Amino acid sequence: ASAGGQITPPIMGAASFLMAEYLEVPYTTIVIAAIVPALMHYIGVMSIVHFTAKRLGLEAYPKDQIPQFVQVWREGWFTVLPLIGLLVVLFSGYSPNMAAFIGISLCVVVGFCAIDKPLSLAVPLALLGFIFWKASPYSGEGFSPTMAGVLGALTLLGCLHRNERQSFKDLFDSCHVGVQYALAVGAASAAVGIVVGVINTTGVGFRLGFMVTNGAADMAASLAPLLDWTSLEVFGQASIQQFLSLVLIAIACILMGAGLPTTALYIMLVAVAQPALAQLGVPALATHMFVLYYGVISEITPPVCASAYAAAGIAGANPFRTGVSAFTLGLGKLMVPMVFVYAPTMLIVLPEYFTLVSFLQVTLTCALGVFAIATAVSGYFMAPLNGLWRVLMSIGGLMLVAPSLGSDLASILIIAPVLFQQVSSQRNLQAATQ
Incomplete structure (x- = not known):
């Protein structure tokens, strides 16, 4: 949850002030644009935690024990x-x-x-x-x-x-523990710094953006003829190239942002990825938000995941497994940038894209999609969710997240059988416990 602090209004991180300078817009514009995407991150985190707790059978506190x-x-x-x-x-x-x-x-x-x-x-x-x-x-x-x-x-x-x-012995112990945690995180950050230094020194990062768009164009040219039979615009060469470019740029942002402070990674990624996204016709604000989001995601993406290393040190847990868990909980933040690139109405502050109807349709279906994917990830909704039902819920959730009325209608057809199965399973469980 704390990994969302850099993208959550009203404070956000120092990179948001830089974004306002780059785009020459008031800071309040950045804050308003970040509200809905940040909300999606927390919907995903809370939903996965809630349904995982239900699956594990964890009981809530009795009312008299709640503070x-x-x-x-x-x-x-x-x-x-x-x-x-x-x-x-x-x-x-x-x-x-x-x-x-x-x-x-x-x-x-x-x-x-x-x-x-x-x-x-x-x-x-x-x-x-x-x-x-x-x-x-x-x-x-x-x-x-x-x-x-x-x-x-x-x-x-x-x-x-x-x-x-507290006593001053407790203060000394706190300092001792703090130094131990700092050493664990510092060692991981130092190792990552070597990788970042190599990328910057060789200039690989600054060539990467244009390599991505060219590679996506070649892949789209190969895939488009195979999907011509669908006659759908979404499977046209231009659409495929844009989607592949976004995926590859997102991966590049995650890899290059590994271990860097948010401000530094934002400056570097804007220089690398922003020109490539601008070639695809993405609005400037959506481009900068896209780059920032995927840069911040590197904090919880294995194998580096510096934030997860810090959390694992505090919890005394395995760092890699902690990173995998953090990445799973952050799935909402992983998908939302794709949404506001395709549907900038989610950012509210772009008048040429914003209408109340489109905003509500994109935002509500995205929230429902993140919620549906959370049930699939945790393997529980109204009852245990397994096998084919889990796959169908994942597909339906992804189609809800996609900002398109057609995909929303298709998702209803996919999720409906899962809801029917869940209602039946819940009734059977209730009958068995009575």
Whole structure:
């Protein structure tokens, strides 16, 4: 789920600000365009998790054990203070390093420092000194008085709350564990850096975009005569070339984005893939979003999947299996870029493509398609989903995702028997348990 943070409004990642500069549009345009595609990612993640839990027979918490919203906030409000500090610094235009420093410092203050522990007050006093020094005219480009006041207030609140503090032994243990995780992720990132360096030094990446379009044209010329008998436009040579180009560019983005920070991979991929997509007549905004999406997907795509390596380190799990699981959960994010390239109405902000009817048709059917594919991946819907029924649900889901009224109607015919089978299986299960 966190792998969607780079593409989820309103914050997104630093690459979204670069996109606004490249396209010369307001940042709000990028935010609005990203809303629906990001939503599809989370629909896929939540659906697969939900149906997998149903298949495994995992029980929900009883109502009396579910945490109460008001009670949780009353007992843990102070844990939000470091997050507020981090966001204040980040949105004020300072570097991520500065935001991380303030966030971690506030975590130490909130979790370990208190009035009844006089020695521990050295940390918040040092932090306050740093904040107000940054607000002074001697620090150059420092904090504004307003921001310094907000950060100072957060520091004081972190010291004054009445909840239990941890010991400094726990702080030392936290630092020890953090270093261990950082070493595991750093080793993987260093190995990936060698691959990225070779690609950039040899210039392979910058030739790749044009090689892809030429290769797709050759493959389309070979496949089109075999599909002429269908007389369908979707199997024409131009359509096949466009689809193959998109698939190959997506694969190239995933491979080249492996292990890179989002900003760096976006800059590199725009230079490589954007010209190739522009040749296919794809709108500029859809092109940049397409490149960004598939670059971000590299974070959860084996064998590199740097984010999955970090998650596996925390969970004590096998990194490759964690990567495969993450990739499976991210199937929604994998398919959606294809949709907004073929149907830019999903991005909302392109008036030449947007109508309310087309937007609703594309968005709703895409959401239903992602949902259907999630049931096929997890192997459960209303009852266990196996064999041919699972295949039919996958095909029907893919046809729902495809932005075409004809494919939507065909998907209904494919999915209808599966729904009938699921209703029958559910009734049989209920009868067997009574």
